[in-house]
Amino acid sequence: MSQAFLSATGMRGGYGKADILNGCDLIVDPGQIAVIVGPNGAGKSTAMKAVFGMVSLREGTVLLDGQDIAALSPQDRVRRGMGFVPQLGNVFPTMTVEENLEMGAFIRSDDFRATLEQVYHLFPAIAGKRRQNAGELSGGQRQQVAVGRALMTRPKLLMLDEPTAGVSPIVMDELFDRIIEIARTGISILMVEQNARQALEIADIGYVLVQGANRYTGTGAELMADAEVRRTFLGG
Incomplete structure (x- = not known):
């Protein structure tokens, strides 16, 4: 077992x-x-x-x-x-989607671009909004960004x-x-x-x-x- x-x-x-x-x-x-x-x-x-x-x-x-x-x-x-996504305040609203995801890679010293593309593949709705501020997204899209940022830590x-x-x-x-x-x-x-x-x-x-x-x-x-x-x- x-x-x-x-x-x-x-x-x-x-x-x-x-x-x-x-x-x-x-x-x-x-x-x-x-x-x-x-x-x-x-x-x-x-x-x-x-x-x-x-x-x-x-x-x-x-x-x-x-x-x-x-x-x-x-x-x-x-x-x-461990990756943790709180219920509230889980994105940086004045930062872009991509900047939010990059924040999730702060503990990594390797090339994280492959993980970034995996997140965009998992959540295509935010892939097209990568240059948009997270605070401008719908509630569901913000949740995707928050989960994606946690996934960036692998x-x-x-x-x-x-x-x-x-x-x-x-x-x-x-x-x-x-x-x-x-x-x-x-x-x-x-x-x-x-x-x-x-x-x-x-x-x-x-x-x-x-x-x-x-x-x-x-x-x-x-x-x-x-x-x-x-x-x-x-x-x-």
Whole structure:
């Protein structure tokens, strides 16, 4: 059996003295799409930020490719293979699309032009707007730029916080299709998503969080077939 690329177990912590996470576990295998769903305030984004080192943990272990990364800063975690796309403020609006993507290559000392062309191939809608300021793009196009910039670091684990927030259903479907394509290249995906039903349809594994703890864990298909999950979290 292959070793999980991400193994975050027993995570307990939050902001200040308040614990948002209460023993949360997140395991992602290589090339897997893992989706975190749950009600508002369940700790979904906090769990992802804890994995990325943006939230302090009082307890728990975060292993990346078998290595304990608890002492590493978010910047060092990027160098180890993590890419993170926050929900808000995820592009530089006064910089062009291409400048945004080039910012993603800041940790690289090699020629990144091949990766740039791969991003444009993955997201053709922004390829024709490479000289346009990112702030002038539609919400869906800005999300593509944000994901593309994270891909420029050549991550092994790509973390997406609400990637389809505020976009139309058509754009949401397109983004999910691109996420599937990214995972097929061997990149692991960890995604927080409010559109739970649609996200679970593409998930290899799903985590339903409630009050910072795992309530249900299973494949996307298993969670979709669970009557209690459907009734409580998927609208019936």
